[in-house]
Amino acid sequence: MAKQNISKRNLQFMMKEVFNAAEVTSHPRFEHIDAEAIDMILESTEQIADNVAAPIAVEMDHVQAELENDKVTVHAKVHEYTRLMGESGLIGVFAPLEMGGSQLPVTVNTASGLIMSAANNALTMFSGLTSGAANLIVSFGNKELQDTYLPKMFSGEWQGTMCLTEPQAGSSLHYITSVATPTGEPGKYKIKGQKIYISAGDYEGVENVVHLYLAKIEGGPAGAKGISLFVVPKYRPENGQLVDNDVKTAGIFHKMGQRGTPALHIQVGDEDNCYGWLVGEEHRGLPQMFQMMNEARIGVGVTGAAIASAAYYEALQYAHERPQGQRLDIKGQDPNAPQTLIINHADVKRMLLFQKAIVEGSISLILQGAKYADYELTTEGEEKERYQLLLDFLTPVIKTFPTEFGVESVSSSMQVFGGGGYCTDFPLERLYRDIRITTIYEGTTGIQSLALLGRNITMKNGKAAMAFFQEVTKDIQAAKTHNELKPFAEQLEKSAQELQKVTQHLVGFAMKGQVELFLKDATLYMELFGLVTVGWQWLKQGTVAKEALVTKNPQGDDLHFYESKIHTMKYYFAYVLPRTKGLIDPLMNAEALTVDAAQQALIM
Missing domain, CATH: 1.20.140.10 (Butyryl-CoA Dehydrogenase, subunit A, domain 3)
Structure with missing residues (x-):
């Protein structure tokens, strides 16, 4: 019997009696969901939490993520977890059905997240970051970006991240120095810079990592007004193949906690061969992010x-x-x-x-x-x-x-x-x-x-x-x-x-x-x-x-x-x-x- 990490009875009370989560299912946006479906989604979450996430929480802490020979290793079960989350529709939770998403109410996804995080908070970082990165592409990306990246991200095959912080800038993002240089092709830029503390920024076994990356386009406005948002994949899709995109892991931060989730120092464009694709409008990266x-x-x-x-x-x-x-x-x-x-x-x-x-x-x-x-x-x-x-x-x-x-x-x-x-x-x-x-x-x-x-x-x-x-x-x-x-x-x-x-x-x-x-x-x-x-x-x-x-x-x-x-x-x-x-x-x-x-x- 799985150990209790969170009160399912309390979640039922909150969802059904205090906030009436099923109320929004009467709206056309959520007409594909009803009270029974909500229960099934939470039951599916509980199964993954009890059978996959919770049993490896201690192991992920004791055998933490490491960088050796330019390769980042994480617990082997991470891939099983992300695959199951993809199959359950719990990565593309907010995306429209026509994009391959689950289009779930936020209350349902939040309750699901509580269950999963209580079982193994380090593991949920992988799926949560992918979900958030994919949602940015849903909201602001053009159709080409959506068609290229969303299916693999929703399935859990490709990891997503958010790349904001730089060593000299910290939380003051207007001081970032990552630069984007136009290539002459619409929406395509050369990217050069570095980011730190990038959770799940790279690891062995994942097919690709899709960074949602903040940089300043050359010649743009100074400060925060000059920041733009780009998709910068570890491997860029070209002619049906994945090609190295000059995104390297320069170091790993050994953390006090959440040791199973790697936090990395990422360098891009050192060999002048890194490309990123603009998400949304130029110089609107910070509001979008x-x-x-x-x-x-x-x-x-x-x-x-x-x-x-x-x-x-x-x-x-x-x-x-x-x-x-x-x-x-x-x-x-x-x-x-x-x-x-x-x-x-x-x-x-x-x-x-x-x-x-x-x-x-x-x-x-x-x-x-x-x-x-x-x-x-x-x-x-x-x-x-x-x-x-x-x-x-x-x-x-x-x-x-x-x-x-x-x-x-x-x-x-x-x-x-x-x-x-x-x-x-x-x-x-x-x-x-x-x-x-x-x-x-x-x-x-x-x-x-x-x-x-x-x-x-x-x-x-x-x-x-x-x-x-x-x-x-x-x-x-x-x-x-x-x-x-x-x-x-x-x-x-x-x-x-x-x-x-x-x-x-x-x-x-x-x-x-x-x-x-x-x-x-x-x-x-x-x-x-x-x-x-x-x-x-x-x-x-x-x-x-x-x-x-x-x-x-x-x-x-x-x-x-x-x-x-x-x-x-x-x-x-x-x-x-x-x-x-x-x-x-x-x-x-x-x-x-x-x-x-x-x-x-x-x-x-």
């Missing part, structure tokens, strides 16, 4: 929540098996009495409830974003704009809360294990290493925080922020109809008001042109915003659970499930949401200790 980057950011949030989920279920099982100490409520303890299981200790239950609150709150937040994405695809006019705004607005939070709080959650899992959790005998040390990178992938927490406060809060003159608070208010009012939930609805209402007050205070600096004062504590603002946002998600879940208890008369496991939902919601509001109080004071403090600090203050 943002599609994949935003998909990847949500994917990183999925990974964070999934790893935290796997760690939680490890800790939960261990707490039910490990005897230690005696219960504190037994007077006159008998030193000869048997020890109690640690699940009976209040502090252990506190740590487990914290993990459950973070994991299930994060999953709810992620699926909320996925539902907005589905609505954006199936609505028109002002309604479509509203859902696009909400998705764009929340994307930095969806990336950040599950990863930052996920790290803390996995740390609590390790604490439940005690010293054993720090050893390779248990999976906690691997999961702790794996999740740490998620706060850095696709833009660090600091960068995401700057995006939330510096761009999204003021987006469309505050229209996106207003739409968000309207969504929160709507669910607060729904919760107030239940007497048991009314105190929590009022608590969230107060927290949301305090968040708005802090927001107005900070935006005041921006209106005066004091940008550094506006953004100096953006990371603290992100934490505050995330706490309130996930409080909203827990109130939403609590309301649905309460309504089920009132109307469905559940029994047995269902009764326990709904009661557990409400209990965990109460825990979040008692233990986690109050953290906002410690963030409001520094955010409202006008003293610029970090802005005005001289170097001497940091080194003396």
